[in-house]
Amino acid sequence: NGRSEINLSDYLLLIHSFWNDVECIPNVLNAFTSSISDSVMKGLAKIDKSIRQLMVPEQQPMQQPVLSRLDTDCNDFAEYDYFYYLVENYPAGDTYFSKWDYAALTNQIRDGVRYYDSKRKKIIIHSLVPGRPFDAKSQNATNLTKVKIQRCQNGAIIDGTPYAFRRKAAHPATNSEPLQTLPVYQRVSLIQDIFKTCVEEWEKSVSANWTDCDNIFLSRNDLALVNKMLKDVNEQIKTIEVKLNNVVMMIK
Known part of the structure; x- marks a missing residue:
């Protein structure tokens, strides 16, 4: 491919190596393609839950005490060049x-x-x-x-x-009081910031690995799997964006 280093598009080649029986192929395809978007989808799910909690009447107890960080790594060290x-x-x-x-x-x-x-x-x-x-x-x-x-x-x-070791930049809600104790407009603002960060990180990954993907080792079917995954994530982003905009309109 004319590159001196691997990128995420090379990872997809493993789908052809991780099955023994034909019956396993659908599960392998799903596992690999979904793992590419796993981090952003988990982040969007947490944001969606926080938006739904905004709709809960204040006299009802919140089930989720704090909006957690988007990452789920066992440590919070910042990573450079992946390794x-x-x-x-x-x-x-x-x-x-x-x-x-x-x-x-x-x-x-x-x-x-x-x-x-x-x-x-x-x-x-x-x-x-x-x-x-x-x-x-x-x-x-x-x-x-x-x-x-x-x-x-x-x-x-x-x-x-x-x-x-240098740590990842903390999201605004992690260094402040619990989200639910803040006024609604501040909670909405924090969720907007986290949503923006989540989308920007995803778009950066897409741009670096999948935009104008010219990996000569990937077949048309391989790229179709990627395009479906990208479409699913983009649809989820649009859904969360609509919900967030609706919340903003409601509190104005």
């Missing part, structure tokens, strides 16, 4: 830690390697596993330095010094 966390305040400058290595890291000290990746133009830290290279080609890695790494709360200890 890295940013080490905050590292003296060498902006330095990125492999998220996969971090997942396997414990509180036991182990060897790691810090290097400059000339292709990504980043300083990167990886676990040093004998017999397994880090993910940069040797010609892209310069200034290799061994470091000692271990896991700690909210980040990693590197050469004996603890460093936090």
Whole structure:
């Protein structure tokens, strides 16, 4: 495809590898295509629930105590280039830690390697596993330095010094009082902000992976699955937008 890196369109090729029996194919197709839109659909579902709660009379108790964040990850570290966390305040400058290595890291000290990746133009830290290279080609890695790494709360200890990983930007409702205690107009404003963020993140993903998709390995049927998924998400976005606009009109 003329690209130097994979993108989400390559992921769809796996639908041809994850089944053994013909009867499994529909479930595999559904699982893969729905997983692409899983995050945005969950976010929209939460926004929809919050809109419906606005319609509940105030004397009735709310079932959902707080509008939760849109993400459901086990941590809230910001991700860079899909595979890295940013080490905050590292003296060498902006330095990125492999998220996969971090997942396997414990509180036991182990060897790691810090290097400059000339292709990504980043300083990167990886676990040093004998017999397994880090993910940069040797010609892209310069200034290799061994470091000692271990896991700690909210980040990693590197050469004996603890460093936090940068966190995702908090949504407005997460750092304030519970949503239901706010005046209605403020609640609507917060839901509008979250909806806008949700849609922008989705559109960015679509633009990066599916707009003018020219993946030569995807068949016409593969692309038809993607187009159906995109259509389903867009219809849900329009539905939520109509509901949100109706709420705004009601409180004016």
